[in-house]
Amino acid sequence: MAGLLTSAALGGLLAGSVFALVGLGVLLSATAIRTVNLAVGEFYVLGGLMFFSLVAAAGVPPLLAAPLAVAAGAGCGLLVERCAIRPVRLQPPGTIVLVTTAAAWMLRGTAQLAWGRDPVAPPALAGGQWAQAALVIGWAIAATVALEAWLSRSHPGRALRATADDPRAAAGAGVDTTGAARLAFALTGALLASSAVIAGPVTFLSYDGGVGLLLRGIGAALIGGMRRPLLVYLGGVAIGLVESMSAALWSSLYKDAVTFCLLLVVLCFWRGGDEP
């Protein structure tokens, strides 16, 4: 029994770390658009696939391919911000969600055309299953701490938060809201691409793999009230642990139902990271 619980806990922590990283991407882009960016899953997939191609097809060493893939992820974020988000950024949230949906479809189609339909396993940066798992868990914690500090203490981070709260008021106070949105999307792309480079060997990658991650990432971001990286991290880990523990202790058939029912209940009573 102890072995079963240990395996489930470690597996849940690993899966939860991936959900948390996607949730952090949702939070970051929400600072620019004040709603959910449904293309974050595709940012993750594209970053990972670019890393895979650089290493497997072009023969670039992994440690050199990783920053290149991250830079490409940032570029992808900038492209989406410039072409899809900027023209509608001050529109109602419903319009923006629709635009991000279209962007997600476009990115998914691009991935399908460029990399085909077969899934791939990108090369691991760490040798061995345990080392790889530790790298993913460590990266999720590091990204959370760095983002928490950056958003609350740095000038660009505070500008992002101000833009998220009220873009017109922020602009009136001298904040470059267009630049803040650009920065938010570049960071989202870079964060998710780096996450895919590290976690890709665990999650595996396929052109349509972003959708499944998105749902749980949004769950994590909602628990964090779309504001607090630390709460998003805890939300992601909680989702991973609930899924894993319900599969271990009760039934793997109903683990998704258990997780999302609990998530609904929590969101009914929990106001996340809302500040007074």
Added chain:
Amino acid sequence: MKRWIAVVIVLVLLAVLATGCPKKAAAPSGEPVKVGLLVCETGAFSSYGLDNLNGALMFAEDCNAAGGVGGRPLELVVYNTESTPARAVAGARKLIADDKVVALVGLGMVSEASAAAPLVAGGPVTFVTCAAYQPENSMMFGAGVFVPLHHACICRWLAARGVTQFALLTTNDATGEVAEAGLRRNAGQSGLELSIVERMNPADVDASAQVARIAAAKPGALVVWVVGKPLGVALRAIKTAGLDVPVFTSHGNRSLEFLRSLAAIEPAEFYMPCPVDAVWESLPTAHPARAMNAGFSARYVKKFSKIPGAGSTDAYDALALLCQAFAAVGTDSAKVVAYLEAVKGYQGLAGTYDFSAENHRGLGPDDIMIARVRAGVLTPAD
């Protein structure tokens, strides 16, 4: 001497692959013979659908190069089902009413084939490429080996090696339901016990809890009946848990590139049931499927820059059988059905087809075998 042998082999291959088409090489002319192709070019089953499409395009090219169907060109009219029954039905309607096709090929999913079945009950003849679907009316035929025969093959193989109980890890969807039912039924018939069944979501990124429960049940073997990304997730969990039992998976994972990328987490004993076209390189030289698949595979790689997948040979065989029927009895649906039901011992890429009025799925238990997977390479395990 070797050069002459190679020339003879190539000539034999060309002759064999032209089966179903007239042997004259004159350019086809006149009204084209239109066949509708309903394939999942996008969506969940797009990997298989693309194989279907490529196999069909290969056949059309071969057939027209060899003179067409009774001297008439073969024309494929292709619609994307988007891996959805609604689009499949819309496509079938359009192909029958507007394009006036004389036969349909494709419908790679059970839900697509079931939804389109009422539309084709009165014709045209429809060759379904979904291996999990049992043709449900007289106008429908099936390509590929029926999936329950895959389950039976696994159970027979386990029983022959003294395994008494095994575990199943599959998805929490309709595919998983079908797999559990098929394996449970065949396990009983082979004197085996399916001792534990665990489920995973196709979008899951971890299966440690499920594998830990399976390991606690101490099975003699594990069947991981999932396709694509979840297989990687499951194999990683198996490797991490140190579960050292023979692992079987679905032949839907027959993407050699994907299997190669899993080499680092591949179980010590890793198997999948598959038809002869998956292991043609290991077949005896005299086996007719070997020569056919050698030629097909070489041209496929040249044309599409990838190794033929499971769906390519199914679509190729379906079209070859249909065109042989058209050349012999014309395109009248009733006559084509009667012709196909009389086909015995037809050697296709995926096996030897024997149809009858009761059996519209020509491949049987002898057309499937257990293959061992080693770093993406499949070899017969028997």
